[in-house]
Amino acid sequence: MTIPTPYIGTSIKRLEDRRLLTGAGRYIDDVKLPDMAVMAIYRSPYAHARINGIDLAAAKAIPGVIDAFCAADIETDLPAIPLRLAPFDGFERFLQRPIARDKVRYVGEPVAVVIAPDRYTAEDALDLIEVDFEPMTAVTTVDQAAAGETLVHEDAGENMGTSYRVGRGDADRAFTEAPYTRRERFTTNRHSAVPMETRGLIAEFDPDRPLLRLHGATKVNFFNRRHLAAAFGLPEDAVELIETDVGGGFGARGELYPEDYLVPIASRRVQRPVKWIEDRRENLTATNHSRDIVCDLEVASTEDGRILAMRATVQGDMGAYIRTNGGVVASKAAQFLPGPYRVPSFSCEVQFLITNKTPVGTFRGPGRFEANFCRERMLDMVAADLKIDPAELRFRNLMEPAELPYRIGELVPGDVNATFDRGNYSSAFKRLLDQVGYADWKDRQGEIVNRRAYGLGIACFIESSAAGPPETARIIVSADGSIEIRTGASSVGQGTETGLAQICADYLETDINLIAVLHGSTTLVPTGGGTFHSRNTVMAGNAVRMAAETLRSQCIELAALRWNTDSAGLAYQNGAVHRRDDPGTKLSIAELAIFAESRDGEELASDAAFDNEGKLSYSYGAHAALVAIDVATGVIEVEKYVLTEEIGRALNPAMVQGQAVGGLVQGLGGTLLDHMVYDDDGQLLTGSFADYLLPTSTELPDITAIALEQSPSEFNPMGFKGAGEGGIVAVAAAVGNAVVHALKDHNVQINDLPITPDRLRAALRAAGA
Amino acid sequence: MTADRRLTLHVNGITHSCEVEPRMTLADCLREKLDLTGTHLGCEHGVCGACTVIVDGAAVRSCLMFAVQARDSMITTVEGLAASDTLSDLQQAFHDHFALQCGFCTPGFLTTAEAFLSENPSPTRGEVQSAISGNICRCTGYVPIIDAIVDTAKRRLESGK
Numbered sequence: 001m002t003i004p005t006p007y008i009g010t011s012i013k014r015l016e017d018r019r020l021l022t023g024a025g026r027y028i029d030d031v032k033l034p035d036m037a038v039m040a041i042y043r044s045p046y047a048h049a050r051i052n053g054i055d056l057a058a059a060k061a062i063p064g065v066i067d068a069f070c071a072a073d074i075e076t077d078l079p080a081i082p083l084r085l086a087p088f089d090g091f092e093r094f095l096q097r098p099i100a101r102d103k104v105r106y107v108g109e110p111v112a113v114v115i116a117p118d119r120y121t122a123e124d125a126l127d128l129i130e131v132d133f134e135p136m137t138a139v140t141t142v143d144q145a146a147a148g149e150t151l152v153h154e155d156a157g158e159n160m161g162t163s164y165r166v167g168r169g170d171a172d173r174a175f176t177e178a179p180y181t182r183r184e185r186f187t188t189n190r191h192s193a194v195p196m197e198t199r200g201l202i203a204e205f206d207p208d209r210p211l212l213r214l215h216g217a218t219k220v221n222f223f224n225r226r227h228l229a230a231a232f233g234l235p236e237d238a239v240e241l242i243e244t245d246v247g248g249g250f251g252a253r254g255e256l257y258p259e260d261y262l263v264p265i266a267s268r269r270v271q272r273p274v275k276w277i278e279d280r281r282e283n284l285t286a287t288n289h290s291r292d293i294v295c296d297l298e299v300a301s302t303e304d305g306r307i308l309a310m311r312a313t314v315q316g317d318m319g320a321y322i323r324t325n326g327g328v329v330a331s332k333a334a335q336f337l338p339g340p341y342r343v344p345s346f347s348c349e350v351q352f353l354i355t356n357k358t359p360v361g362t363f364r365g366p367g368r369f370e371a372n373f374c375r376e377r378m379l380d381m382v383a384a385d386l387k388i389d390p391a392e393l394r395f396r397n398l399m400e401p402a403e404l405p406y407r408i409g410e411l412v413p414g415d416v417n418a419t420f421d422r423g424n425y426s427s428a429f430k431r432l433l434d435q436v437g438y439a440d441w442k443d444r445q446g447e448i449v450n451r452r453a454y455g456l457g458i459a460c461f462i463e464s465s466a467a468g469p470p471e472t473a474r475i476i477v478s479a480d481g482s483i484e485i486r487t488g489a490s491s492v493g494q495g496t497e498t499g500l501a502q503i504c505a506d507y508l509e510t511d512i513n514l515i516a517v518l519h520g521s522t523t524l525v526p527t528g529g530g531t532f533h534s535r536n537t538v539m540a541g542n543a544v545r546m547a548a549e550t551l552r553s554q555c556i557e558l559a560a561l562r563w564n565t566d567s568a569g570l571a572y573q574n575g576a577v578h579r580r581d582d583p584g585t586k587l588s589i590a591e592l593a594i595f596a597e598s599r600d601g602e603e604l605a606s607d608a609a610f611d612n613e614g615k616l617s618y619s620y621g622a623h624a625a626l627v628a629i630d631v632a633t634g635v636i637e638v639e640k641y642v643l644t645e646e647i648g649r650a651l652n653p654a655m656v657q658g659q660a661v662g663g664l665v666q667g668l669g670g671t672l673l674d675h676m677v678y679d680d681d682g683q684l685l686t687g688s689f690a691d692y693l694l695p696t697s698t699e700l701p702d703i704t705a706i707a708l709e710q711s712p713s714e715f716n717p718m719g720f721k722g723a724g725e726g727g728i729v730a731v732a733a734a735v736g737n738a739v740v741h742a743l744k745d746h747n748v749q750i751n752d753l754p755i756t757p758d759r760l761r762a763a764l765r766a767a768g769a
Numbered sequence: 770m771t772a773d774r775r776l777t778l779h780v781n782g783i784t785h786s787c788e789v790e791p792r793m794t795l796a797d798c799l800r801e802k803l804d805l806t807g808t809h810l811g812c813e814h815g816v817c818g819a820c821t822v823i824v825d826g827a828a829v830r831s832c833l834m835f836a837v838q839a840r841d842s843m844i845t846t847v848e849g850l851a852a853s854d855t856l857s858d859l860q861q862a863f864h865d866h867f868a869l870q871c872g873f874c875t876p877g878f879l880t881t882a883e884a885f886l887s888e889n890p891s892p893t894r895g896e897v898q899s900a901i902s903g904n905i906c907r908c909t910g911y912v913p914i915i916d917a918i919v920d921t922a923k924r925r926l927e928s929g930k
C-alpha cells in the first residue's frame with residue numbers, strides 16, 4: 001500500500017461529499033422515527049403585548065390533532081435559557097423562558113404548541129388558536145430603550161441589560177493633549193447567519209427510563225446536555241444529544257433555544273417521538289439575529305497620523321432577551337476596536353440595550369465584523385483629514401513584530417490575560433497591497449470608466465480563535481483495519497471529518513480511506529468542548545494528534561507483548577510495528593487490534609483531550625475591495641476582492657480557501673444586502689427570502705484569497721490558527737472604504753450598513769449629484 | 770380537507786403509487802411519501818432553489834408544485850442523477866472542485882445545472898452564473914460551484930457526450 005502522506009497540508013478531497021452529493025445525507029428533517037408526531041409553534045404576531053388569555057379548544061378539535069399546550073399547561077416551572085458566554089452581571093434579569101406566559105416581547109416568541117401526525121394538520125390547527133393580546137408600545141431602537149419610557153421587562157426597572165467601561169492608558173488625557181481628533185457615529189445592520197437548513201429537532205422523551213434523546217443537536221452538545229438535564233430534573237447520562245448532518249451553522253445553530261425545551265416537553269406529553277422543523281419565516285424571527293450595534297468612535301492622533309488614543313461608546317441592540325451568547329457581540333466589538341494597531345490609550349463604554357426584537361447571538365466573526373467596519377472607516381477619514389495615504393497611515397500604526405506578544409489589557413471584563421501572539425501584521429498587509437496593485441490604484445481613486453466611478457478600499461484585521469473548554473478525541477482500530485475517530489467537536493458542514501482524518505492518517509501513517517469520523521453526539525465520548533470560535537482544527541485537531549501518538553505507543557507495547565520482546569527494539573511505521581533489527585517482520589494495526597481483542601477482549605483504542613489553557617491564537621490579515629459605482633443609480637458592483645490571512649498552518653488548503661471565499665461572500669451580503677428591517681411597531685418587514693436578500697451567484701467579484709503560513713501559533717504543537725472567520729471580518733470595512741474612494745468627488749461618507757443603492761443615491765442627491 | 774387522491778408518479782425511472790392530499794406539495798410528497806429525502810427544503814416559498822427537481826427535462830421548484838400536478842410527468846431527483854454507488858460527471862466535478870460544504874443546497878444546484886446543461890451544453894461562465902442565480906448557497910461563495918459546472922460542460926463537449 002502506498003500512502004500519499006503527508007495528508008496534512010494537502011487538498012485532500014472531502015470524505016463527507018459522497019453521501020451529500022447523492023442525496024444520501026441525513027439532515028434532521030430526513031430522520032423519521034416510528035410513531036413520530038410533528039409539532040408546530042404558534043408565535044407572537046406582536047412585538048410587545050400582554051397576554052390576557054389563550055384558547056386552544058378550537059385547535060384541539062381539529063381531527064387528528066394530538067395535543068396542544070401553552071405555558072399554563074406546563075406543570076413544572078421551566079428554567080430560563082442559560083447564559084453560556086459573556087455572562088455579565090445584570091443579564092440574569094433578562095433571560096428567556098421557553099414559552100411566553102403573561103407577555104410577549106418580540107414577533108416570533110413562542111406562545112403555544114400544537115402536536116399532530118403531520119405538519120399540514122399541525123399548521124391548520126395553529127390558525128385556530130385564539131390569543132387575547134393587549135398590544136403595548138414597542139421599543140425598537142437603542143435610543144428608545146435607553147430613554148426607558150417603555151420597559152420591556154418591568155421587573156428589571158430599566159432596559160439596560162448591563163453596561164461597563166473598559167480601557168487601558170489614559171484616554172481622556174490623550175484627547176486633551178492631542179493635536180488632531182475626530183468623532184463619528186457608525187451603525188452596523190441587524191442581520192443573521194441564515195444557514196440554508198433551518199433548525200430542527202426530534203425529541204424522544206421516556207420519563208420512566210428515564211431518557212431524553214434529542215436529535216438535531218450540534219455545536220456545544222455537552223454544555224447543552226448539562227443544562228437540559230438540569231431543566232428536566234434528569235441525571236446527565238439520561239440525556240443524549242445526537243448530531244446528524246448539519247446544513248450550516250455560522251454561529252447561530254446549536255445554541256439552546258426555546259424549542260430545545262418545547263420539543264422535549266411535547267414528546268413527554270404525548271409519549272412518542274416529536275419532530276419540529278423550523279420554516280423559513282420562523283427562522284428569520286426565531287433564530288438569533290446579530291451585528292446590531294451603534295458605535296460612537298473618537299480617535300486622537302499626532303499630525304503625522306500616529307494614533308494616540310481611541311474613545312468609544314458601543315451600544316448593542318440585544319433584542320428582547322439575553323440568550324446563551326450573552327454579551328459576546330458588543331463586548332467583542334469593543335475589544336477589537338483598536339485592532340492590530342498601536343493604540344496606547346483606549347477607553348470604551350459598552351451598553352447592552354433590550355428592545356422588542358428577536359434576541360441577538362453570534363454570527364461568524366461576532367463583534368469583529370462590526371469593529372473593523374467602524375475603525376477602518378475612521379482610519380480612512382483620518383488619512384483624508386491629515387492628507388496621508390491610507391495604506392501609509394496603517395503602516396505607521398500597525399504593531400511591529402518586536403512589539404508582540406502584546407497584552408491588550410482587560411478589554412472584556414474578566415478577560416485579564418488576553419494577549420496577541422506573535423505575528424507580522426505589516427507583512428500580511430504588504431502582501432495584500434502587492435497583490436491588488438495598490439501602487440497603481442492609489443492615484444486613480446474616483447476614476448470614471450464607462451460612466452462608473454471606481455474606488456479601491458483597504459482594511460486590516462486581527463481575529464481570535466480557539467477559545468473555550470478542552471476538546472476530546474478517541475481513536476479505535478478494528479480487526480479489519482478500519483479506524484474510527486470519535487470527537488466531542490461538532491461538524492456544521494465545514495469539513496471536520498476530512499480535516500481530522502487527515503491528521504489521524506498522517507500520525508498513524510495509514511490510508512485516509514480507512515478512517516471514519518464520528519462527531520458531536522454525546523453518546524460518542526464522555527465529554528467535549530464543541531464547535532465555535534474557529535476552534536475545530538486547533539482543538540479537535542490536536543486532540544486527534546495526541547490520541548494518534550498514544551495509539552502508536554500502545555501498538556508498540558502490544559507488539560512487544562505479542563513477540564515477547566523489549567519494546568525498545570520495536571518501531572512504528574506505515575500503520576504497523578516492526579523489529580528494528582528485522583524491518584520485514586511486522587504486525588499491522590489490524591493484527592494488533594485482533595491481538596488486543598484476544599487478550600480479554602480489549603479494544604485497541606486511545607483517548608486524548610487537548611487543552612490550550614485559554615491561550616488563544618490570533619489570525620490576522622487584510623482585505624481590499626475594488627468597487628464600481630453607477631453614480632446615476634447608486635448601484636454598487638464589487639469587481640475585485642483580495643484578502644490575505646495568516647492562519648499559521650493550512651490543514652487542507654482547498655478547504656481553507658473554501659472558508660475564506662464563503663466567508664467573504666457572506667460578508668458581501670452583510671455589507672450590501674442582508675438586513676432585518678423592523679417598523680416602529682416592531683414588525684419584521686423582511687420575513688421571507690423575497691425581502692431578506694442574500695448574495696447570489698451573479699454578484700461575485702473576482703476573488704483572490706491568500707492564506708499565509710508564516711507565523712505558526714505557539715499555543716498548539718501543530719501551529720494551527722482558526723481559519724473560519726478571516727474571510728468575513730473586514731468585508732464591510734474594505735467595501736465601505738472603496739465606496740467612499742470611488743465617490744470622493746462627491747464627498748460621500750459611509751457610516752451605516754448596509755450600503756444600498758437607495759441609501760447611496762440619497763447621499764449623492766444630498767451632495768448634489 | 771379534500772379527500773386524498775391516489776397518485777402515480779414516475780421518479781428516477783420508477784413508478785410509484787401513493788395517496789396524497791391535493792394540497793400536498795411535490796417536495797413533501799417526495800420526502801414524506803416516497804422517502805426521497807435528498808430533495809431539501811430551504812424556504813418553501815420558491816426563492817432558494819434547494820428543492821429543485823427535474824420535471825420533464827425542466828428544473829422545477831418542488832415546493833411550488835403540487836404533487837398531483839406532477840402526475841404523468843417524468844421526475845428526476847438528486848437520487849436519480851447517477852446509477853447507485855457511482856457519481857455522475859457533474860457530481861464528481863462538485864467533489865473535485867470543493868463545490869459543497871454543508872451540502873444542503875447541493876441537490877438543488879445539481880438538478881438545476883443538469884437541466885440547464887441539457888438545454889445549453891456549451892455555456893459561457895456568465896451563462897452558468899445566471900443559470901444558478903436562483904439557487905442560494907450560504908457556505909461556498911458559489912465560485913467552486915460555477916467552476917464545477919463550467920468544467921463539466923467543457924468535458925462533456927470534449928468527449929462528445
Ligand code: FES
Nearest residue numbers: 813815817818832
Ligand atoms: S424550498 Fe423551494 S425554492 Fe426554497
Ligand code: FES
Nearest residue numbers: 870871906907908
Ligand atoms: S454548501 Fe452549505 S449551503 Fe451550499
